[in-house]
Amino acid sequence: MNHDDDVVIDIEAILEGTEPHVTKECCIYKVPFHIRRLREDAYTPKVVSIGPFNHNRHVHLQNMEKHKLMYCKAFLKRTKTSSDSWMSYIEGVEPKFRRCYSETLEFRKKELVKIIFVDSGFILELFWRSCSEWSPEDTFLSTPWLSNNMRKNLFFVLEDLYNMSFTGSSNIPPFARLTFCYFGYYNGCGLSFDNISINHFTDPIRTFNLQHPRERRPPRTAGMLEHLPSAAELSFSGQDLEIPQLLVSDSTEFMFCNMMALELCHYPYEAYITDYVSILDFLINTSKDVDILVRKKVLVNWLGDTDSVANMFNGLLKNNIHSRFNSHYSEICQDLNALCRNPWHNLKSTLRRDYCKTPWQTAATIAGIVLLILSLVQTICSVLQVIQQ
DSSP: OOOOHHHHHHHHHHHHTOOOSSOTTOOBOOOOHHHHTTOGGGGSOSSOOOSSTTTTOOGGGGGGHHHHHHHHHHHHHHHTOOHHHHHHHHHHHHHHHHHTBSSOOOOOHHHHHHHHHHHHHHHHHHHHHHTSOOOGGGTTTTSHHHHHHHHHHOOSOOHHHHHHHTTTOSSOOOHHHHHHHHTGGGOTTOOOSTTOOOSSTHHHHHHHHHOSOGGGSOOEEESOOOOOOOHHHHTTSSOOOOOOOEEEOTTHHHHHHHHHHHHHHHOTTOOHHHHHHHHHHHHOSSHHHHHHHHHTTSEEESSOOHHHHHHHHHHTTTTOOOOEEEHHHHHHHHHHHHHHHOHHHHHHHHHHHHHOSSHHHHHHHHHHHHHHHHHHHHHHHHHHHHHHO
16 A cells, blocks of 8 residues: 655654653643533632633633732742742743643743743742731732632642742741641641642642541542432431531532542542542432431531532532542441341331421320320220120
8 A cells, every 4th residue: 555655754753743641740630621511610710810721811810910910029029039040940940840731731931931930929929928917908818708719729839939039048937838827727637738748739628628648548449339328318227427527618619629620630549539529429319418417517508508508519420430439438338228228227217207307296106106006905905805795
């Protein structure tokens, strides 16, 4: 078979120039389309655009650009750092920076260096001020709703630029400590920054929610959970199931979506947050299940509408691929399923669910049972009298 020599040469040139799309250095991902299309709003910056993925793509974020420039300038002035030193460093690491992204960045080197420069200065100054003391000029940036939203959108480790800026200074906290301070709201267990790797700013939030460093996390088993009874079925079994309390607010869906997206792309075999959401998805089918979990203080509902809470948890796992499961969760689920298959427990559950919802209903049910027994005794006595005659 004859081939056009030019075509063969072109194909060979294309193949020769092909490089791995995602390298081992990659840690920043664009959420896969089949996930993002379900909740575009959950993966779109609300307040500030950081990094190249969303640079100049959202009109509503343009107002923050002047604040970014102001903070960048302030950090350079605070640390007496020259723009040239930062520029030289960023130009040197620009190829490595590109490799940290899962998709090709459509920016020339000069444009990308500028983005890194401004965003880095902004983040470092923001972290510094938030962990020391806000000034009167920070009124806009220090408002809770704004700072909370920025916590969810910032990413990338800036330790080298931070250390470079404070060369020769004493009593300067490590950048990891500054990062933990900034995200401290989520660090309810008081985890230390020592020995915890941060590749992405969603990383510390995920670690805080897991509450344990990697070496203390349970092993995982192949396969997925097939079934778990809902809260309405479990709560009347007479047994205790302990679950840490979860505050459900306007930001809960956003947080879970982004942590699960990070696990899907970067931690597919360590998807502990996705495991937790899977359990909640089984426990919550309807608003009735939400009411039970709120009453049992498993959930604190700040959304108000219980249907919204149920719909949120029922939709979080749509299009999500999940191949392994927390072994501790698997054991608990097996025990719960075995309990619910027991006929005696099913009978008790039915009685408590359908006839003992309130003290008055319980009293009425007991009275009805007593009357039924008395009627039965009376009937038996009448039959015995007839037989004896």
